[in-house]
Amino acid sequence: MGSTEELFDELLGVESELQDVEDQIKSLLTRQENLHERQSELKALLEASEFATSPGRDLAPETVENWSQPFEWDTQADDVRFNIFGISAYRANQREIVNAAMSGRDVLVIMAAGGGKSLCYQLPAILRNGVALVVSPLLSLIQDQVMGLAALGISAFMLTSTTSKEDEKFIYKALEKGEGELKILYVTPEKISKSKRFMSKLEKCHHAGRLSLIAIDEAHCCSQWGHDFRPDYKNLGILKTQFPNIPVIALTATATRKVQEDLKEMLRIPRCVRFVSTVNRPNLFYMVREKPSVAKTLIDEIAEYIQMSHPNNESGIVYCFSRKECEQVAKELRDRGISADYYHADTDVNVRERVHHRWSNGKLQVIVGTVAFGMGINKPDVRFVIHHSLSKSMETYYQESGRAGRDGLPSECILYFRPADVPRQSSMVFFENAGLQNLYDIVRYCQTKGECRRSAFFKHFAEPLQDCNGMCDNCASSGEVKELDVSDHARLIISSLQNMQDNDQRATMLQLVDKMKVKHKEIGPELKRDELEQLVIHLIVERVLKEEFQHTAYTTNSYISVGPLAKQVSQGNKIIRLEVSGTKNSGSNIISKLKRKSSGLEFRLDQLRKELASAHGGIFPHSVLSTQQISTLCTERPKTAEQLEEIIGKLKTMKYGKRILEEIDNYESSNKLEDFSDDKEDRPPAKKLRGKKPVMIVDSSEDEA
Numbered sequence: 001m002g003s004t005e006e007l008f009d010e011l012l013g014v015e016s017e018l019q020d021v022e023d024q025i026k027s028l029l030t031r032q033e034n035l036h037e038r039q040s041e042l043k044a045l046l047e048a049s050e051f052a053t054s055p056g057r058d059l060a061p062e063t064v065e066n067w068s069q070p071f072e073w074d075t076q077a078d079d080v081r082f083n084i085f086g087i088s089a090y091r092a093n094q095r096e097i098v099n100a101a102m103s104g105r106d107v108l109v110i111m112a113a114g115g116g117k118s119l120c121y122q123l124p125a126i127l128r129n130g131v132a133l134v135v136s137p138l139l140s141l142i143q144d145q146v147m148g149l150a151a152l153g154i155s156a157f158m159l160t161s162t163t164s165k166e167d168e169k170f171i172y173k174a175l176e177k178g179e180g181e182l183k184i185l186y187v188t189p190e191k192i193s194k195s196k197r198f199m200s201k202l203e204k205c206h207h208a209g210r211l212s213l214i215a216i217d218e219a220h221c222c223s224q225w226g227h228d229f230r231p232d233y234k235n236l237g238i239l240k241t242q243f244p245n246i247p248v249i250a251l252t253a254t255a256t257r258k259v260q261e262d263l264k265e266m267l268r269i270p271r272c273v274r275f276v277s278t279v280n281r282p283n284l285f286y287m288v289r290e291k292p293s294v295a296k297t298l299i300d301e302i303a304e305y306i307q308m309s310h311p312n313n314e315s316g317i318v319y320c321f322s323r324k325e326c327e328q329v330a331k332e333l334r335d336r337g338i339s340a341d342y343y344h345a346d347t348d349v350n351v352r353e354r355v356h357h358r359w360s361n362g363k364l365q366v367i368v369g370t371v372a373f374g375m376g377i378n379k380p381d382v383r384f385v386i387h388h389s390l391s392k393s394m395e396t397y398y399q400e401s402g403r404a405g406r407d408g409l410p411s412e413c414i415l416y417f418r419p420a421d422v423p424r425q426s427s428m429v430f431f432e433n434a435g436l437q438n439l440y441d442i443v444r445y446c447q448t449k450g451e452c453r454r455s456a457f458f459k460h461f462a463e464p465l466q467d468c469n470g471m472c473d474n475c476a477s478s479g480e481v482k483e484l485d486v487s488d489h490a491r492l493i494i495s496s497l498q499n500m501q502d503n504d505q506r507a508t509m510l511q512l513v514d515k516m517k518v519k520h521k522e523i524g525p526e527l528k529r530d531e532l533e534q535l536v537i538h539l540i541v542e543r544v545l546k547e548e549f550q551h552t553a554y555t556t557n558s559y560i561s562v563g564p565l566a567k568q569v570s571q572g573n574k575i576i577r578l579e580v581s582g583t584k585n586s587g588s589n590i591i592s593k594l595k596r597k598s599s600g601l602e603f604r605l606d607q608l609r610k611e612l613a614s615a616h617g618g619i620f621p622h623s624v625l626s627t628q629q630i631s632t633l634c635t636e637r638p639k640t641a642e643q644l645e646e647i648i649g650k651l652k653t654m655k656y657g658k659r660i661l662e663e664i665d666n667y668e669s670s671n672k673l674e675d676f677s678d679d680k681e682d683r684p685p686a687k688k689l690r691g692k693k694p695v696m697i698v699d700s701s702e703d704e705a
């Protein structure tokens with residue numbers, strides 16, 4: 001036996017080795033967990049892509065039933081669609097969905113934002129006898145819908161915390177006794193799970209055979225895998241249990257298979273007819289811009305884009321990373337003459353609603369918001385969505401950018417990317433389920449210079465590729481993309497990092513790049529600072545490096561360390577290539593091409609719809625005329641009520657026809673006169689461009705009716 005001292009020394013050694021082993025076990029367990037997670041994700045993706053490419057599937061309804069054949073309600077459905085809704089033709093899958101619901105089947109509708117899901121349940125609700133129940137997650141969405149339907153003369157009500165006693169009485173009477181005219185009733189999910197009184201009235205309505213259908217809008221809120229999970233949505237399965245013979249129509253824009261399967265189970269509609277439309281939004285132009293490192297330069301660029309491409313006050317959204325950034329960006333845009341305001345979770349609810357309302361009515365051009373400005377956005381004519389910083393995943397970016405162009409007209413989605421934004425986001429999402437994985441997916445999207453942006457969405461949602469038709473910067477630009485072999489740079493980065501790690505030092509991305517800036521010159525080709533930053537991010541995404549997180553009392557910092565694939569690069573088994581643009585910033589050419597010119601008549605009809613909307617109780621301008629209808633009116637130029645009816649249907653012609661025809665007539669006469677002078681169309685007043693002195697546009701108080 002050795003001396004006590006020797007024993008003690010050995011004990012220390014063993015303890016330290018044990019600690020080492022425990023650390024290794026911990027890190028292996030984390031790795032195992034991550035791998036399991038990725039494994040199941042990959043399996044789900046594979047399954048989805050097998051499903052997507054299996055013969056006979058072309059994104060059409062998967063059942064053998066033929067929902068496109070003639071049905072007995074065709075004529076009546078066409079009449080309501082055109083003469084009440086003013087919609088001249090069905091979009092993809094709409095007619096089939098209406099037919100399945102009219103046939104009494106449960107239906108699951110997956111349709112991209114703006115695809116026209118509302119019509120799919122509103123039309124059967126009008127055609128079927130009785131009251132349709134619609135569950136929707138947000139008060140603001142419900143209010144918009146009820147107001148829109150009221151403008152069409154459809155008897156729609158909502159039962160929420162804001163409903164007056166009088167209306168509540170009317171609704172309960174209508175449910176219980178069938179008195180009064182009630183066609184569509186909107187409720188929030190809380191009503192179903194929390195109000196016994198409501199459920200008992202609904203029961204009576206059903207018992208008397210007056211419950212026509214149940215629609216569950218934004219149905220992805222049921223699923224924890226969706227992006228807007230709402231606990232009260234979990235209980236909606238009770239509707240099918242209580243009313244098994246009433247068709248349920250669940251609608252969502254979220255495409256992942258996992259969420260779809262979850263929905264079927266939670267809503268208890270296992271045998272529903274499923275209609276999946278493509279995730280593609282062909283009218284959206286996707287583009288990624290290099291984000292200038294100086295904040296002011298970036299705002300100048302954004303302001304210039306808005307003023308040049310959207311000079312007629314066309315609506316837009318700017319998404320920012322933080323609340324403070326929202327406030328700053330909104331102010332800076334105002335300083336440059338753009339009517340902008342901010343929206344985030346810290347703003348007072350009433351102020352927030354006011355901002356949203358002014359924007360919806362076209363009185364405010366731009367909302368600068370955080371992700372909190374989300375689901376309640378119902379505005380169809382958002383012409384641009386700008387991301388001041390990257391989103392946290394492809395899914396979120398798809399949702400946020402997808403708020404543009406819901407009316408199907410060309411709109412732009414611009415994302416400003418710079419590598420330094422990656423650690424900012426990653427230190428927020430690293431603890432989320434697959435948070436880093438999701439973030440790195442969108443980073444890959446941003447860094448791609450040679451591949452179609454759309455293809456990233458198709459891959460993400462496991463859908464066969466479709467043509468982009470030049471509707472993204474990479475497809476539209478003829479700018480040359482060079483691929484550099486930067487494996488030597490990568491090796492240098494790895495060895496420096498290894499060195500630092502061995503000396504118990506660590507570096508953030510910026511510190512690492514600073515270090516490399518000096519060192520890498522010897523190996524060439526020389527990379528610029530921003531290219532070195534791109535490279536470090538590229539290596540993280542490729543798992544050659546990895547981010548590690550350190551918490552302080554105030555913040556979480558991201559440090560870079562050597563990742564699982566570093567060895568392969570060091571040993572020369574993996575080549576690292578970096579894409580760099582041949583021509584710098586070819587995007588600006590595209591931005592100037594996006595410049596829009598609207599005709600004088602378009603502007604006049606836009607003004608008219610705003611005026612008519614105010615005069616008709618402050619409904620939304622797009623409820624009077626959609627932007628698409630305005631553009632048809634500009635080309636067709638109807639002269640009689642009959643001609644107008646062909647375009648906008650009976651109801652709208654009856655309500656607004658006289659004024660619309662007058663406006664077109666006035667425009668034509670004034671233009672005839674002007675034809676003799678020059679083609680000075682009566683265009684909207686040009687917006688003041690940035691001068692030496694900042695121009696503040698303060699919304700006048702007459703705005704608010």
Ligand SMILES: Nc1ncnc2c1ncn2[C@@H]1O[C@H](COP(=O)(O)OP(=O)(O)OP(=O)(O)O)[C@@H](O)[C@H]1O
Nearest residue numbers: 087089090091113114115116117118119253380406
């Ligand atoms: N067949 C159609 N033809 C022309 N416009 C249509 C048609 N169907 C719907 N629309 C219009 O498209 C716009 C978007 O419709 P809707 O609000 O129903 O979309 P959504 O699928 O519910 O989108 P989101 O997921 O964003 O809620 C509306 O202005 C609507 O009037």
Ligand SMILES: [Mg+2]
Nearest residue numbers: 117118217218
């Ligand atoms: Mg909708």
